[in-house]
Amino acid sequence: MAGEATKAIDQAELWGGGRSPFSVSYGKMMMWFFLISDALTFGGFLSALAFARHHLEDAWPVTENIFFHFPLTHAHLPLLYVALMTFILIISSVTMVLAVEAGHRMDRKGVVKWMAFTVLGGAIFVGSQAWEWMTFIAGPDGLLSTSADNASLTSNPYGPQLYADFFFFITGFHGTHVLSGVVINLIVLIRSMQGWYDERGHYEMVEKVGLYWHFIDLVWVFVFTFFYLI
Amino acid sequence: MERDDIIEYSLDTHHDEEAGKKIRKKIYFVTVLLSVVTAIEVAMGIIWGKAHIDVDGMGWLTIKSIFIILTLLKAGYIVMVFMHLGDERKSLRNVILIPYVLFIGYLFFILLVESSFIFYVKDVIGWV
Numbered sequence: 001m002a003g004e005a006t007k008a009i010d011q012a013e014l015w016g017g018g019r020s021p022f023s024v025s026y027g028k029m030m031m032w033f034f035l036i037s038d039a040l041t042f043g044g045f046l047s048a049l050a051f052a053r054h055h056l057e058d059a060w061p062v063t064e065n066i067f068f069h070f071p072l073t074h075a076h077l078p079l080l081y082v083a084l085m086t087f088i089l090i091i092s093s094v095t096m097v098l099a100v101e102a103g104h105r106m107d108r109k110g111v112v113k114w115m116a117f118t119v120l121g122g123a124i125f126v127g128s129q130a131w132e133w134m135t136f137i138a139g140p141d142g143l144l145s146t147s148a149d150n151a152s153l154t155s156n157p158y159g160p161q162l163y164a165d166f167f168f169f170i171t172g173f174h175g176t177h178v179l180s181g182v183v184i185n186l187i188v189l190i191r192s193m194q195g196w197y198d199e200r201g202h203y204e205m206v207e208k209v210g211l212y213w214h215f216i217d218l219v220w221v222f223v224f225t226f227f228y229l230i
Numbered sequence: 231m232e233r234d235d236i237i238e239y240s241l242d243t244h245h246d247e248e249a250g251k252k253i254r255k256k257i258y259f260v261t262v263l264l265s266v267v268t269a270i271e272v273a274m275g276i277i278w279g280k281a282h283i284d285v286d287g288m289g290w291l292t293i294k295s296i297f298i299i300l301t302l303l304k305a306g307y308i309v310m311v312f313m314h315l316g317d318e319r320k321s322l323r324n325v326i327l328i329p330y331v332l333f334i335g336y337l338f339f340i341l342l343v344e345s346s347f348i349f350y351v352k353d354v355i356g357w358v
Contacts, residue, residue: 022322025241032326043334047341054345055352062280078279083272087265094261097312101253104245202241207314214312218305225301229275230294 031208035215038177042219045170046226052162061159063228069135079228085128086224089178092121093217096185100210103203108192111206115189118213122182129175136167170223177216184209260311267300 022029053060064078071081095117102110135142139149139157149157156164188209197203245253278293310316315323351357 022319022325024318024322032322036326036330039330040333043330043337047334047337050338051341051345054342055349057349058353064275064279064281078281079272079275083268086268090261090264090268093308093312094257097257098254100314101250101257104243105247105250106244202244204241211313214308217312218308221301221304221308225271225297229271229279229297 025204027208028204028211031211035211038215039219042170042173042222045166045173046222049166049170049226052160052166056160056162059160061163066136066158067132067228071131081128081132082224082228085125085132086220088121088128089125089217089220092118092125093214095121096210096213100203100207103197103206106198106203108195108198111192111197111203112189115185115192115206119182119185119189122178122185122213126175126178126182129171129178132171133168136164166227170227174216174219174223177219181209181213181216185213256311260307263307264304267304271297271300 020026024032067082068076068078069081070077095114099111099114099118102114134144137151138144139151141149144150149155151157151164151167153165153168155161158164188205191197192203192206197205274293274296278289280290283290283293309327315326
């Protein structure tokens with residue numbers, strides 16, 4: 001019963017005090033700390049959105065009347081493209097968790113396959129968001145010009161200025177996260193292909209970037225509800 | 231009881247093919263659940279969205295509440311299953327979730343209260 005370890009752990013991997021708090025490695029704990037601080041940022045954004053739209057409720061535009069475009073068609077399809085983007089992000093989250101699972105079995109081929117799908121899904125999402133921004137900026141006339149009816153941080157043809165500001169800040173901040181997530185996933189994909197993690201003896205790096213990637217999906221779930229649906 | 235005198239390390243979490251199958255089954259279940267819930271949300275948004283409903287009535291409040299409940303359900307599955315927080319030590323789970331939920335919950339509460347007051351001052355009694 002005395003404090004004896006079941007398994008000798010390399011001194012280099014133990015925390016300073018000779019223990020590992022919560023039984024997690026240092027890197028994973030720090031990833032969770034980072035995610036908490038990032039979640040506070042997004043929590044700030046979304047609560048500010050709630051504050052603004054709650055007292056501007058009457059003037060606040062109806063989302064279905066703005067986001068009804070779909071690439072390559074002129075049909076009126078409210079919310080469907082955003083729903084598709086949401087679905088793509090959820091699926092890329094699933095391929096990520098499958099990569100983590102493959103990593104626990106030390107299955108390099110599995111990790112490479114699922115990480116590749118994750119990178120692809122993330123890239124499609126970033127591209128979709130760029131298209132979404134372009135459509136939103138163009139305004140109701142659909143023309144990207146320098147005229148005043150384009151949406152920007154200082155003008156908004158759809159309604160209150162705050163609506164455009166929140167759109168750009170929230171989806172922009174989220175999109176930046178997706179972009180950096182794609183880059184980080186790509187690095188981990190290349191390193192898995194090179195066999196770095198087999199050499200190291202564990203695939204925990206996949207799990208750590210996985211936490212970040214799932215967090216991005218988590219944020220989008222809330223953005224989808226609070227910005228687009230409600 | 232959880233023994234804290236045995237050092238387990240998350241770097242050592244490996245499992246075999248048998249356990250992997252079980253985990254994958256759970257992942258696929260959550261995938262289907264998240265997709266179905268998202269589909270329900272979108273369908274509700276199209277059928278009973280703000281464009282088609284009396285925003286001041288009880289109906290919209292109900293729809294809004296259902297949206298928020300479904301979102302929290304999705305978030306719970308993502309955090310507990312995809313991010314493995316459900317499999318971590320209970321103390322880690324509490325350290326991460328409890329302060330965050332309390333703080334953001336309070337922030338939303340106080341901002342909505344203040345927002346209602348601003349609406350009252352501006353639009354109802356017209357001070358500004």
